Structures are given as C-alpha cells and as structure tokens.
Amino acid sequence: MSQEHQHCLASIRSHYPQFSVTEKKIADYILENPNEIIHSTINGLAEDLGVADSTVFRFCKRIGFKGYQAMKIALASEIVTGLKDIHERIDEGDTAQTIATKVFRSNIKTIEDTLMVVDEKKLMKAVDIMSTARSIEFFGSGGSGVIALDAYHKFIRTGLRVHAASDSHIQLMTASQMTSDDCAVFISHSGSTKDILQLLDIVKETGAKTICITNFAKSPLSQRVDTPLFTVSEETDYRSEALSSRIAQLTLIDALYVNLMMRRETEGQDALRKMRKAISVKRL
Numbered sequence: 001m002s003q004e005h006q007h008c009l010a011s012i013r014s015h016y017p018q019f020s021v022t023e024k025k026i027a028d029y030i031l032e033n034p035n036e037i038i039h040s041t042i043n044g045l046a047e048d049l050g051v052a053d054s055t056v057f058r059f060c061k062r063i064g065f066k067g068y069q070a071m072k073i074a075l076a077s078e079i080v081t082g083l084k085d086i087h088e089r090i091d092e093g094d095t096a097q098t099i100a101t102k103v104f105r106s107n108i109k110t111i112e113d114t115l116m117v118v119d120e121k122k123l124m125k126a127v128d129i130m131s132t133a134r135s136i137e138f139f140g141s142g143g144s145g146v147i148a149l150d151a152y153h154k155f156i157r158t159g160l161r162v163h164a165a166s167d168s169h170i171q172l173m174t175a176s177q178m179t180s181d182d183c184a185v186f187i188s189h190s191g192s193t194k195d196i197l198q199l200l201d202i203v204k205e206t207g208a209k210t211i212c213i214t215n216f217a218k219s220p221l222s223q224r225v226d227t228p229l230f231t232v233s234e235e236t237d238y239r240s241e242a243l244s245s246r247i248a249q250l251t252l253i254d255a256l257y258v259n260l261m262m263r264r265e266t267e268g269q270d271a272l273r274k275m276r277k278a279i280s281v282k283r284l
Contacts, residue, residue, distance in 0.1 A: 038079065126256060133183035135178075136161065137174055141171075147246055172198070179206055186214075200225070
C-alpha cells in the first residue's frame with residue numbers, strides 16, 4: 001500500500017504488541033495527541049518524550065513510513081477525513097439505540113481500518129493460489145474456527161473443492177493429507193495460537209501453498225505463510241480486540257470470494273446455479 005493511502009493510527013495500534021518500551025511511549029503519545037503531532041517537528045516530539053530524534057525516525061519506519069513527515073501527512077489526512085479513534089465507551093445512561101449506534105460505528109471503523117492495510121498484490125496472489133488449487137482447506141480454532149466455517153459456506157459456491165473441520169483431531173488428519181497441489185488458509189487473530197502453528201508445520205511438510213488472515217502485526221503465522229493478509233482491530237470497553245476483528249475477517253473473506261468468482265466467470269456461475277437449484281427444495 002502506498003504511503004499516501006496508509007493509515008497511521010491503525011498501523012500503530014496493530015503493531016503495538018510488538019513495540020519496545022520506548023516505542024510504546026512514542027505510540028501512546030501519538031494516539032493520545034494526534035492533533036498536536038501534525039503541528040510538531042521531529043525535534044519537538046523527541047524533546048517532549050526525552051528520546052533521540054533518530055529513535056522517533058526509526059519508529060516512523062517501523063510502522064511503514066519513509067520518515068516523520070510522511071507519517072504526519074498520513075495522520076493529518078485521517079483527522080481531516082474524520083476517521084478518528086472511536087473508543088466505544090458505553091455509559092450507564094445510554095439507550096439501546098445509542099449502544100447499537102456505537103457498535104455499528106465501531107464495526108464500520110474496523111472495516112475501514114482494515115481496508116487501509118489491504119495489499120492488492122498479496123490479495124491477488126491469494127486469489128491466484130486459490131483459483132489453481134486442487135482443494136482449499138480452511139483452518140481456525142475457537143472464534144476463528146467459526147470464521148473458517150463461514151468461509152467454507154461461501155467458497156463451496158465457487159465449484160472448487162473446499163473443506164473446513166471444527167474438530168482439532170480432524171484438522172490434524174486433514175492437514176497431513178494435503179499435497180503440493182492444495183491450498184491451506186489459516187485464520188487466527190493473534191497469529192500465535194499453538195493449534196494453528198502446529199497445523200502450519202504439518203501443512204508445510206506437504207508442500208501445500210499457505211495463506212493466512214491475521215492481525216496486522218508481525219506474528220509467527222504471518223512470517224511463515226506464503227501469503228499473509230491482514231486485519232486491523234482494537235479493544236473496546238466491552239469486547240476484546242480478537243472479538244472485534246471477526247467483522248474484518250469476514251469482510252476480507254468476502255473480498256477473496258468475489259474476486260475468485262470473477263476470476264472463474266462461467267465455471268463460478270454454473271456452480272452457483274447448481275447450488276441454488278439444489279437448495280431450492282428447502283423453500284416453501
């Protein structure tokens with residue numbers, strides 16, 4: 001993604017767990033004082049925080065910018081376009097409608113933040129891999145396992161061979177039977193779940209292509225798959241960051257599905273017609 005379209009605050013939040021103590025100090029200041037940052041110099045910020053100019057510069061590079069000025073431009077764009085942080089604080093006096101509004105706005109922001117970090121080349125590489133695979137296996141555990149089942153429910157419409165198992169033993173058996181002609185899609189918010197990393201080890205031994213959908217940060221999963229795709233989410237007063245990420249995961253899977261259907265054209269439409277005809281008997 002080009003820097004002029006990169007989202008500064010979203011990138012800071014997504015990288016936050018991997019920051020050093022000093023980097024978290026800089027991150028906290030930017031997140032809490034975005035308006036002040038766009039009017040400050042690198043020297044001024046460094047002096048306020050008691051760090052070296054070079055430390056601030058390296059921080060900017062760490063979150064994906066060429067330097068401090070590039071980060072400021074991206075930050076100013078966020079503030080001007082109104083994509084500000086939504087803390088989603090729920091107050092005792094909030095009505096049901098107010099709470100619903102805050103939840104909807106938070107979900108919208110999660111999707112917008114994720115769109116800012118979508119890498120078109122990686123997205124299309126994932127579509128290429130899936131479109132030529134003999135079969136596609138979706139893997140996830142816990143809440144991500146539910147997302148994997150939803151992906152299976154969508155992709156079965158493509159006419160391709162797809163599968164998703166919720167039982168961990170069946171997942172291990174399925175992974176062991178994959179070949180270099182197959183594709184495995186791993187869904188994990190943290191990218192560091194033991195079960196998922198164990199499955200990845202097994203799949204990589206088979207030579208199958210690997211894709212992951214995970215939080216936008218360095219993780220064991222994202223660093224080891226062939227094609228990583230990222231989501232962005234933040235923790236709120238009443239739900240965890242992982243729970244919040246599911247709406248972004250579902251949307252990213254939708255984007256993969258539509259791209260794949262467009263790629264398959266006639267084959268995809270034929271498969272969709274067959275499926276609709278088969279399930280029509282279930283309707284009155």
